[in-house]
Amino acid sequence: MILEGTGRMSLNSVTSLLHEQPSWTDGYPTFNASGSFFGTQWHEIHPQYWTKYQVWEWLQHLLDTNQLDATCIPFQEFDVSGEHLCNMSLQDFTRAAGTAGQLLYSNLHHLKWNDTSLMGSWKEDNYFYDSGYGGTVELVESKAYCRAQISVNAVNHQPLDASDIKRTQDHLPKSHKKHTPRGTHLWEFIRDILLHPEKNPGLIKWEDRSEGVFRFLKSEAVAQLWGKKKNNSSMTYEKLSRAMRYYYKREILERVDGRRLVYKFGKNARGWRENEN
DNA sequence: AGCCACTTTCCTGGTT
DNA sequence: GAACCAGGAAAGTGGC
Structure with a gap:
C-alpha cells in the first residue's frame, strides 16, 4: 500500500x-x-x-x-x-x-x-x-x-x-x-501529497496556497512514488511532467511560465482549496 | 471487440 | 552539460 x-x-x-x-x-x-x-x-x-x-x-x-x-x-x-x-x-x-x-x-x-x-x-x-x-x-x-x-x-x-x-x-x-478508473489520477496524487505533507515530507510544497501554486522539491522522488503507485519502476520526472503538461489543455493545471518545477491548479482541479465546499 | 480517457514512452527542439 | 520545459506522435492500460 x-x-x-x-x-x-x-x-x-x-x-x-x-x-x-x-x-x-x-x-x-x-x-x-x-x-x-x-x-x-x-x-x-x-x-x-x-x-x-x-x-x-x-x-x-x-x-x-x-x-x-x-x-x-x-x-x-x-x-x-x-x-x-x-x-x-x-x-x-x-x-x-x-x-x-x-x-x-x-x-x-x-x-x-x-x-x-x-x-x-x-x-x-x-x-x-x-x-x-x-x-x-x-x-x-x-x-x-x-x-x-x-x-x-x-x-x-x-x-x-x-x-x-x-x-x-x-x-x-x-x-x-462515464469513465471510472480505480485509484487516483496523477493530479490527485500530487494534490494529496500537498494536502498531507506529513506523509511524504519535502517532496512538493505550496508556493501560494490560496492560488494553488506549488513546486516540486524532489522531482525524481515524486516520480518514483508515482511509479510505485502505478507499479511502474521506470517512471521518471521527465515522463511524469509530460502527463502534467497534458493537464494544461484540460485546465486541471495552469501554466506557470519561467519558474522551474512550478505548477498551478486550474479551474478543473478539485479538492485542493482550504475551504472548498 | 472496440471505444474512450488517461497516461506512458519517446522524441525534437528550446530554455535555464 | 544537466535539468527542465513544450508539445507532437504513438503505444499502452483499464473501464465500459
Whole structure:
C-alpha cells in the first residue's frame, strides 16, 4: 500500500510519528517487505490494538478506497489509539465526523467482529466508490454520493456489498459512470501529497496556497512514488511532467511560465482549496 | 471487440 | 552539460 493522502494531525502527533518511524527521516518513505511502515499493517491486527498511526491509516484507507474527498473525515478528531476508538459510541463518531461518523462506526464495527485474518481480502474488496474522471465531478455531487454511501451503510451496519454499490450508482447522474478508473489520477496524487505533507515530507510544497501554486522539491522522488503507485519502476520526472503538461489543455493545471518545477491548479482541479465546499 | 480517457514512452527542439 | 520545459506522435492500460 502506498501511503498517500493522510489527514490532518496535530504537530505533536506528526512529530511523534516521525520519531516512531526512522525510515521516514530521509524525506522519502521506504517500505519493508510487507509494504508497511511499522511492520504490521492496520488490517492485520484487531482495531483494539491499533496505534494512533494505524487509526490514521484506516481512515485514510476509507478515503482512498472510496475516493471520498479528504474533507469528509476530520482527521484531527481521530488522534486516538485503537483502544480509544473501539470505546467510541456511534454518537461519539457522529459528533466527531458528522454523517461520515456513521460510515466510520459501521466499518469499525465490522472490523471488530471479523477475524483479522480475513481483513486482507476485505481490504481489497471494499472498494465501493469510483470517482469521476479528470476532476469533472462536482464536489457537491461527490458529497451527495458520500451521503448515499453512509445512508446505505448505516442501514446495513456492515460494509457495502456489490448490490449496494449498484444501487447507489443507479442513483447517480449518468455522467458519473462515464469513465471510472480505480485509484487516483496523477493530479490527485500530487494534490494529496500537498494536502498531507506529513506523509511524504519535502517532496512538493505550496508556493501560494490560496492560488494553488506549488513546486516540486524532489522531482525524481515524486516520480518514483508515482511509479510505485502505478507499479511502474521506470517512471521518471521527465515522463511524469509530460502527463502534467497534458493537464494544461484540460485546465486541471495552469501554466506557470519561467519558474522551474512550478505548477498551478486550474479551474478543473478539485479538492485542493482550504475551504472548498 | 472496440471505444474512450488517461497516461506512458519517446522524441525534437528550446530554455535555464 | 544537466535539468527542465513544450508539445507532437504513438503505444499502452483499464473501464465500459
